[in-house]
Amino acid sequence: MNTTERLRAAMSTLGAGQISMIPGDSAHDRVREAPPMTAPGSMIADRYRVVRQLGVGGMGVVWEAHDERLNRSIAIKQLRTQHGVTEAETEVITQRAIREARISARLQHPYAVSVFDVVEHEGKPCIVMELVPSIPLSEAMRELGSLAPQEAARVGAQVASALAAAHALGIVHRDIKPGNILIGDDGTARICDFGISRAYGDTTLTMTGMITGTPAYLAPESARGEESTYASDVFSLGATLYAAVEGEPPFGNDGNAIAVLYRVAAGELRPPEQAGPLAPLLLAMLSTDPAGRPSMADAAAQLSALADGRGQPMPPIPPVGASPTRVMPAPPPAEPTVPTAATVALPPGRSTPDDPSSPATSLPTSTPPSSTPVSDPEPTTPRRRWGLIAIIALVVVAGIIAAATLLPKLGQPSAEPSSDAPATSVSSAASTEPSTTAPTQSAVSTPAQTPSPTATPTTSEIPAAELTKAVTDYYALLPDDTDAAWERLTPAYQSKTGGKKSYEDFWKTIDSVTVTSAKATGPNSVEAAISYVEKSGNKKSSERRSFTLVDSDGTLKIDQSAVIG
Numbered sequence: 218m219n220t221t222e223r224l225r226a227a228m229s230t231l232g233a234g235q236i237s238m239i240p241g242d243s244a245h246d247r248v249r250e251a252p253p254m255t256a257p258g259s260m261i262a263d264r265y266r267v268v269r270q271l272g273v274g275g276m277g278v279v280w281e282a283h284d285e286r287l288n289r290s291i292a293i294k295q296l297r298t299q300h301g302v303t304e305a306e307t308e309v310i311t312q313r314a315i316r317e318a319r320i321s322a323r324l325q326h327p328y329a330v331s332v333f334d335v336v337e338h339e340g341k342p343c344i345v346m347e348l349v350p351s352i353p354l355s356e357a358m359r360e361l362g363s364l365a366p367q368e369a370a371r372v373g374a375q376v377a378s379a380l381a382a383a384h385a386l387g388i389v390h391r392d393i394k395p396g397n398i399l400i401g402d403d404g405t406a407r408i409c410d411f412g413i414s415r416a417y418g419d420t421t422l423t424m425t426g427m428i429t430g431t432p433a434y435l436a437p438e439s440a441r442g443e444e445s446t447y448a449s450d451v452f453s454l455g456a457t458l459y460a461a462v463e464g465e466p467p468f469g470n471d472g473n474a475i476a477v478l479y480r481v482a483a484g485e486l487r488p489p490e491q492a493g494p495l496a497p498l499l500l501a502m503l504s505t506d507p508a509g510r511p512s513m514a515d516a517a518a519q520l521s522a523l524a525d526g527r528g529q530p531m532p533p534i535p536p537v538g539a540s541p542t543r544v545m546p547a548p549p550p551a552e553p554t555v556p557t558a559a560t561v562a563l564p565p566g567r568s569t570p571d572d573p574s575s576p577a578t579s580l581p582t583s584t585p586p587s588s589t590p591v592s593d594p595e596p597t598t599p600r601r602r603w604g605l606i607a608i609i610a611l612v613v614v615a616g617i618i619a620a621a622t623l624l625p626k627l628g629q630p631s632a633e634p635s636s637d638a639p640a641t642s643v644s645s646a647a648s649t650e651p652s653t654t655a656p657t658q659s660a661v662s663t664p665a666q667t668p669s670p671t672a673t674p675t676t677s678e679i680p681a682a683e684l685t686k687a688v689t690d691y692y693a694l695l696p697d698d699t700d701a702a703w704e705r706l707t708p709a710y711q712s713k714t715g716g717k718k719s720y721e722d723f724w725k726t727i728d729s730v731t732v733t734s735a736k737a738t739g740p741n742s743v744e745a746a747i748s749y750v751e752k753s754g755n756k757k758s759s760e761r762r763s764f765t766l767v768d769s770d771g772t773l774k775i776d777q778s779a780v781i782g
Contacts, residue, residue, distance in 0.1 A: 240305060260285075261343055262336035265293060277341075281348060284333075290335060292348045296341055307340075314342040319758050320780055321411035324387055324748065325726050326719070328379040330399065330409035346409070350402050354461065355395035362464060366495040369461040372398065372406040373526035377454060377517035379408050380718045384447045384513050385710075387762060387780040391445045393453035394434040406757025432477040433466035437505050438479040447713070448507035458520075467503060494525055514712045612752055621693045679768065681737035687773035688764055689742050694730045696724040707767060707776045726753045741766050744781065 250413045260265050265282040268290075272279045279294040284291050290709035297315055325331060334345035354372065358364070364372070376398055379388060390397075390411055397410045432440070438450035439445045460466045467487060468480040496748040498519050504510050512521070534582035663732045687705075694702040703711065711717070728750045735745035743766065765777035 222227075225723075248414050249723065250436070261293060262334075263339045265291065265336075265343075265345065267293070268578075272421055282345075290348045291640045292344065292346045295338065295345045296343070310339070311340070313341050314344070318342070318344045320386075320388060320408045320760060322382050323751075323758060324379075324388060326379040326413065326722065327380045328375040328405070328407050329383070329411075330407050331337070332411070341679045344562045349407060350408075351399035351407070354398040354400055354406070354457070358395055358461060359401050363491065366462050366491070366493040367524055367526070369458050369492075370495055370520045371459065372400070373454065374517055374520035375406040375526050376408045377513055377717070378522055380450055380454065381513040381713065382409065384450070385713050385720065386723070387778055388449060389441075390437045390450050390453075391443055392434075393457055394448055395457055398457065432481065433460075433468060433470045433480050435478070435482050437509070438507060441476050446507060447513060448510050450500050451513055452504075454513075454516065455499050455510075458495070459489060459492070459499050459503065462495060464487055464491075466506050498523065506597075514716070556595045585746050648649075678740060679766075679773070683773060684737045684743050684766060685740070685745070687736040687766055688735055688745055688775070691775060692730050693748070695730050696727040699724050705772075705774055707769065707774045710774075710776055710778070726751055 244603060247598050252738065256606060257267050257269055260316045260603070261267065261282065264284065264286050266285055268281040268283055269294065270278060271281050278295050280293045280295065282293045283289070290627055296311075302310070313336075315335050318332055322332040322335070330349055331347040332344060334609045335343065336343050376393075380393070383390065388411060390408070392410060393408070397408060399407045399409055401407065434453045434456040436445070436449035439449050467489075468477055470477065481746045486503060489499055492499055498511075498516070502510055502516060691702055694705070699717075702724075703717055703720060711720075729747045730750075733748070738744050744761065745764070746759060746761050748757065750757050760780050763777075763779050763781050764775055766773045767776045768774075
């Protein structure tokens, strides 16, 4: 019996066809009695009739209900009131839960549980969701023990594709774990519970010292109390898949939350033993350095390849405890100081130059002779030795000539820059080339034929009106002209959307979009209020977003975007 058949057998045993386990509810939660907040037959928001209780989780109670208006079965998660929280804090949590649910409702993806509505009932937020006949991955793991690497890759590929689409919308999940991945009766995996932990965590973190998310699956930066990012979601998915194939999370799960948090924050990872071809990718996703992790879109592509048996060969896994490994010219020998999760270079197919989350992994197009590792097994013959000496001599002579030409000019007074001399900023140079040296003279980075007459580089300011116009022009193309709008995104941002099809699928659900209150907030950043009207039910939603723009061949393109309110 293969793993898929075993999963279906487990679902049959646990009653997946009868139960929809939504956000993080596990077997022990199901048998626990819930407070009688809502009785079967009662109405919620004069629209949803409660049928029966499905489960009880740490954050609330899940009910099966019937939508009287649309005549369909749905699931409702009624969030609990947390102990030790004041009435004012409860109101903050309620409003944040409603806001997060509305943001999550924008995500429509085949591998994500859809959010239909959010209402208040008895002073508590209720999230109305798709009813999915399923069991959590956590229960499947408990029943099966572990998954085969290829089956775990299939589950991971589906979930990662949904998360990549969420990231493209500026949504960070923050609580990815086996309990929040549902396995349907057809074997399909779906991610749920977007944003609920954020609604609680933003308040409880500052008032009670709690950390948002489940400790065993937290990224190290989240365990240290830092803001969760897209890279944090990548880590948590990696930890979830690790647990699926190894039988327990990478940092253990001994019940002592403080001890687990310490191990997570310190990066004390137990190396995988059962992951097989999945191991290199897991270790990359579990890098303690967020910049060393693949993007979610990259992870989805590689997991899909592994699930189909098309995995690309990857370098040997370095020993755990080594410093995070990055593909850079002349890497110094790793000297471990504190235990960290080992990372590996991803396969050549990964598009690192377009992935802003891992700029250090890109290789330069030409490597200086002095930075090339000596790996040629053949002995160096006298002829080759003299050839190398001749090349080095030519480089030295060329450097002397260039210095003799440039140094007198550097001492001359500043002059009006030539109109055809490109202005080069330090930040743009740093973002495209590995930082191997840092001499002050390296700031002179314009082409040799048109050297900058000043020793201090300047950044070309983009007028605020042009920045805001770039954002409003982008949304003016949508939702109708997705081809033109797609070209207004940088390749790096395009990669975060999960691909053009995912991008187009989202905009097919939108009837109209408007931009208001757009204003420049920095030399290349904009904030604006975005309002959407969905085709389904003419539902309206709004949010405030930040944008980072870059000049690409004379066109301002969106390079980053995130929801800020």
